[in-house]
Amino acid sequence: MSQQLAEDDRAESIRMIRDSAAAIAPPGGDLKRVRALRFKTPGFDPAVWAEMGALGWTGLRVPEELGGSGLGMGEFCALAEALGAGLAPEPLVPCMLSAMLLSAAATHPTTLIGSGEAGEALAAMLTGEAMVLTAWQERANTLEAPGTPGAARLFLPMAGGATHFLVPVREAAGLALYIQPAAGADLTLEATQDGGSFGTLRPAGGVKILDQCAAVLEQALGEAALGTAATLLGVMDRAFAITLDYLKTRTQFGRPIGAFQSLQHRAADLAMEVALTRASVEAAAASLDAAAPNRGAAIARAKARASDSAMLVTRQAIQLHGGIGYTDEHDIGLYLRRAMVLASLFGGAALHRRAFMTLAPESGDE
Amino acid sequence: MNAVTDAAPEDMNLLSDHDFRLVVRRFIEANYPAEIRNPPKRLHWSENKPWYMTLSRQGWLAPGWPREHGGMALSPLKQIIMIEEMERYGAARTNDMGIVMIGPLLLKYGTPEQKATFLPAIIAGEHVWCQGYSEPNAGSDLASLRTEAVLEGDTYVVNGQKTWTTLGSDANWIFLLVRTDKAVKKQEGISFLLVPMDSPGITVRPIVNLDLHDEFCEVFFDNVRVPASNLVGEPNKGWTMAKALLGFERIHLGSPKQSAHALQRLAQLAERMGVSEEPQFQDRFTRLRMDLEDLKALYETYVERLRRGEGLPPSVSMLKVIQSELYQKITDALLDVAAENAGLLEPMEGNRDLHPSGIFIAARPSTIYGGSNEIQRNIIAKNVLDLPG
Ligand SMILES: Cc1cc2nc3c(=O)[nH]c(=O)nc-3n(C[C@H](O)[C@H](O)[C@H](O)COP(=O)(O)OP(=O)(O)OC[C@H]3O[C@@H](n4cnc5c(N)ncnc54)[C@H](O)[C@@H]3O)c2cc1C
Numbered sequence: 001m002s003q004q005l006a007e008d009d010r011a012e013s014i015r016m017i018r019d020s021a022a023a024i025a026p027p028g029g030d031l032k033r034v035r036a037l038r039f040k041t042p043g044f045d046p047a048v049w050a051e052m053g054a055l056g057w058t059g060l061r062v063p064e065e066l067g068g069s070g071l072g073m074g075e076f077c078a079l080a081e082a083l084g085a086g087l088a089p090e091p092l093v094p095c096m097l098s099a100m101l102l103s104a105a106a107t108h109p110t111t112l113i114g115s116g117e118a119g120e121a122l123a124a125m126l127t128g129e130a131m132v133l134t135a136w137q138e139r140a141n142t143l144e145a146p147g148t149p150g151a152a153r154l155f156l157p158m159a160g161g162a163t164h165f166l167v168p169v170r171e172a173a174g175l176a177l178y179i180q181p182a183a184g185a186d187l188t189l190e191a192t193q194d195g196g197s198f199g200t201l202r203p204a205g206g207v208k209i210l211d212q213c214a215a216v217l218e219q220a221l222g223e224a225a226l227g228t229a230a231t232l233l234g235v236m237d238r239a240f241a242i243t244l245d246y247l248k249t250r251t252q253f254g255r256p257i258g259a260f261q262s263l264q265h266r267a268a269d270l271a272m273e274v275a276l277t278r279a280s281v282e283a284a285a286a287s288l289d290a291a292a293p294n295r296g297a298a299i300a301r302a303k304a305r306a307s308d309s310a311m312l313v314t315r316q317a318i319q320l321h322g323g324i325g326y327t328d329e330h331d332i333g334l335y336l337r338r339a340m341v342l343a344s345l346f347g348g349a350a351l352h353r354r355a356f357m358t359l360a361p362e363s364g365d366e
Numbered sequence: 367m368n369a370v371t372d373a374a375p376e377d378m379n380l381l382s383d384h385d386f387r388l389v390v391r392r393f394i395e396a397n398y399p400a401e402i403r404n405p406p407k408r409l410h411w412s413e414n415k416p417w418y419m420t421l422s423r424q425g426w427l428a429p430g431w432p433r434e435h436g437g438m439a440l441s442p443l444k445q446i447i448m449i450e451e452m453e454r455y456g457a458a459r460t461n462d463m464g465i466v467m468i469g470p471l472l473l474k475y476g477t478p479e480q481k482a483t484f485l486p487a488i489i490a491g492e493h494v495w496c497q498g499y500s501e502p503n504a505g506s507d508l509a510s511l512r513t514e515a516v517l518e519g520d521t522y523v524v525n526g527q528k529t530w531t532t533l534g535s536d537a538n539w540i541f542l543l544v545r546t547d548k549a550v551k552k553q554e555g556i557s558f559l560l561v562p563m564d565s566p567g568i569t570v571r572p573i574v575n576l577d578l579h580d581e582f583c584e585v586f587f588d589n590v591r592v593p594a595s596n597l598v599g600e601p602n603k604g605w606t607m608a609k610a611l612l613g614f615e616r617i618h619l620g621s622p623k624q625s626a627h628a629l630q631r632l633a634q635l636a637e638r639m640g641v642s643e644e645p646q647f648q649d650r651f652t653r654l655r656m657d658l659e660d661l662k663a664l665y666e667t668y669v670e671r672l673r674r675g676e677g678l679p680p681s682v683s684m685l686k687v688i689q690s691e692l693y694q695k696i697t698d699a700l701l702d703v704a705a706e707n708a709g710l711l712e713p714m715e716g717n718r719d720l721h722p723s724g725i726f727i728a729a730r731p732s733t734i735y736g737g738s739n740e741i742q743r744n745i746i747a748k749n750v751l752d753l754p755g
Binding site: 251318328348 | 505506574639702704706707711723734740744
C-alpha cells in the first residue's frame with residue numbers, strides 16, 4: 001500500500017470514529033443527559049458504558065488478538081475529543097489505561113495465578129460490563145507510581161462505578177500489578193466540580209497479574225495524559241463555539257457584542273489557543289503511533305498546552321457570557337467545571353513542563 | 367504605648383493605627399460567631415444578621431458614614447485596617463448594600479426626610495437592601511433599561527423585570543433604576559426609586575449560580591404601586607445619581623479585601639501541599655503579594671479623596687479592574703497549587719480554609735458585575751485617556 005493510501009485510510013478511520021461518537025455526544029446536542037447524571041453515584045450511565053463497549057471504544061487500543069480494535073492514538077484522540085466536546089462523563093480515558101495493563105497481563109508469557117482474572121476482566125471491559133480503574137496515584141501532582149504497599153490510592157475518577165481496581169505494588173523483584181474486585185473494597189468518594197467523583201482506595205488483597213508493570217504503566221500513563229489532552233481539546237473547542245455564537249447573537253448598545261473590537265481580539269486570541277492545542281495533540285498522537293523516540297516530550301507538550309488553554313478558554317467563555325455565564329442554568333459553566341477537573345488529571349501543565357524539560361533537555365531534541 | 371481597652375473611644379481616629387488595629391482585632395475575636403467564620407459562599411441574611419447586629423450595636427457598621435448618621439467617619443487608613451482585620455479573622459460579608467450603596471447615595475442626594483427614614487433603618491438592620499439595575503437586555507448597556515414607572519397622582523406604577531439581583535430574596539427593600547420618560551435620550555429618562563419588596567405585584571425567583579448557590583434572583587414587577595416620595599433626587603436624574611453611586615461601587619469593588627482573603631488561602635494551601643518552599647511557588651506568591659501591596663497603595667489614594675469630600679474621578683475604574691484581576695490571578699494559582707484537588711467540589715479534608723475550587727468559582731463574577739472589566743477599560747480609554755472614538 002502506498003503511503004498516500006495508508007494516510008487516506010487513516011483519515012477515513014478517524015472520520016468514522018468521529019461519526020460514531022456523535023451517537024453518544026451529538027455535536028450541538030443538549031446536555032440533559034449530562035446534567036441528569038451530575039452529583040449522583042456513579043456519575044455516569046452504565047448503559048452508555050455498555051454501548052461504548054459494543055461500539056468497540058473501550059477496546060480501541062487493545063490488540064485485535066485480544067478482542068480489541070488495535071487502533072492508534074490518532075483514532076483514540078479523535079474519539080476522546082468528540083466525547084470531551086459532549087462532556088460525556090463515562091471514564092473512557094482512565095479505562096484505556098487499565099485496558100493496556102490488562103492486555104499486557106493477558107499476553108504475558110509466564111502464567112501467573114491471576115492471568116486468568118486479567119483476561120476475564122479485559123473481556124468484560126470490552127463488552128462494557130466491567131469498569132476497571134488503575135489505582136496508581138499516592139499523592140497529588142505526580143506521574144510516578146511508587147507502589148507503596150498499603151498506601152491509599154487517590155483521585156480515581158468515577159470510582160463509584162468501578163468493578164475492579166488494578167493496584168501496582170512495589171515488591172523485591174519490581175513493580176507488580178494486582179487486581180482487586182471493587183465489591184467489598186475500602187473506597188471513599190468525594191464529589192468533583194463536574195458532577196463526578198474521585199475515589200480514594202485503601203487496597204487490600206487481590207491477585208497478582210503482572211510481576212513487572214513499570215514500563216507498561218509508564219507508557220499507559222503517557223497515553224492517558226494525551227487522551228485527557230484530547231478530551232480537553234474537545235471541551236475548549238465546544239466552549240469556544242458556543243461563545244462565538246453568543247458573540248454573534250447577544251446585543252448590547254444596539255449591536256451584537258461581537259462587533260466590539262476588544263471582544264473580536266479576545267475571540268481571535270482564544271481561536272489561536274484552540275488551534276495550537278489541536279496541532280499539539282495531533283502531533284503527539286502521530287508521534288506515538290509512529291513510535292517516534294521523542295514521543296514522551298510530545299505528550300508532555302500536548303498536555304501542558306491543553307491544560308492551560310482549556311482553562312483560559314473556558315474562563316473567558318464565562319466572562320464573555322456576562323451574568324448568564326455565572327448561572328448553573330446555562331451550559332457554558334459545565335465546560336469550565338469539566339476543565340477544572342481534567343486540567344490536573346494525569347499531570348497538570350507545570351508537571352508536564354518539568355517532564356518536557358527532562359525529556360527534551362535541549363532545543364532541537366524535540 | 368497607649369493602654370488598649372476593649373471599650374471603643376468616641377472617635378477611633380484618635381487612636382494610633384496600631385492601637386486601633388488591636389482594638390478591632392480583639393473585638394472581632396471576642397464577638398464574631400465561630401460558625402460563620404470563612405464561609406465558603408456568600409451568606410444569606412438569616413446567617414449573617416447576628417454579626418451585622420453586633421457591629422450595629424458597637425457602632426461599627428458604617429465605617430465611612432458621618433458620625434451623626436451612625437457611622438464612624440474613619441480615616442481611609444483606618445478603614446483599610448478594619449478591612450484587613452475582618453479578613454484576617456475570616457469575617458463574612460454581610461447584606462451590606464444599604465451601607466455601601468444606598469446609604470452613601472442618600473447622604474448625597476436624599477431629602478432630610480429620606481435620610482431620617484432610611485439611614486437609621488439600615489443601621490438598625492430593619493431595612494435590608496438589594497440593587498435592581500440590570501435587566502435581561504440591559505446589562506453593560508444599562509441605560510437601555512425598560513422597567514417603567516408611570517406617575518399616577520402621587521404614586522408611581524412600576525412594570526418590568528430586573529435580574530441578577532444579588533440576595534434579592536433576603537431583601538425587604540430594593541433600589542431601582544426605572545424609565546420615567548421614553549421620549550428623551552435614553553440616559554435622560556431614568557429615575558431612581560426606592561421600593562419595598564413586600565409591595566403587591568412583586569415576584570422574586572432565585573437563580574442558582576455557578577457556585578451552586580441561590581445567591582441572585584430575578585425580580586418581576588406587575589403594576590407595583592410606589593409612593594412618589596420614594597423617588598430619590600429629581601425625576602429623570604436617576605442616571606447621573608446612579609453614575610455617582612457606581613463610583614462608590616467601584617471603590618468598594620476595588621477594595622483589596624477579596625484579594626487579601628484569597629492570598630491567605632493560597633499561603634495555607636501551599637503549606638498543606640508542601641510547596642511553600644519551592645522557588646517557583648515563592649516567586650509567584652511574592653509577585654502576588656507585591657501586587658496586593660501596590661493595589662492597597664492605590665486604593666488608599668481613592669479613599670483619601672473620598673474622605674476629603676472630593677468626587678471620584680473616572681480613573682477609579684482602574685481600581686476595580688486591578689483588584690478583580692489580581693483576585694482571579696490568585697485563584698488561578700490556588701488551582702495550580704491544589705493540582706488534582708482543584709477538581710474537588712467540597713473543601714479539602716473538610717477544612718473550609720482549603721477550598722481552591724470554591725474560591726476560584728466565587729472569583730469569576732468579579733470581572734463581570736459592577737460594570738464588566740471590558741466596560742471599565744472602555745471608560746479608562748475614553749474618559750481617562752481621552753482616546754478618540
Ligand atoms: C454575581 C453577580 C451579581 C450581580 N448582582 C447584581 C445586582 O445585585 N444588581 C444588579 O442590578 N445587577 C447585578 N449583576 C449584573 C451585572 O451588573 C451584569 O451582569 C453586568 O452589568 C453585565 O451585564 P450582562 O450580564 O448583561 O452582560 P453583557 O452586557 O451582555 O456582556 C456580555 C459580555 O460582553 C462584554 N461587553 C458588553 N458590551 C461591551 C462593549 N461595549 N465593549 C466590550 N465588551 C462589551 C461584557 O464585558 C461581557 O464580557 C450581577 C452580576 C453577577 C454576575
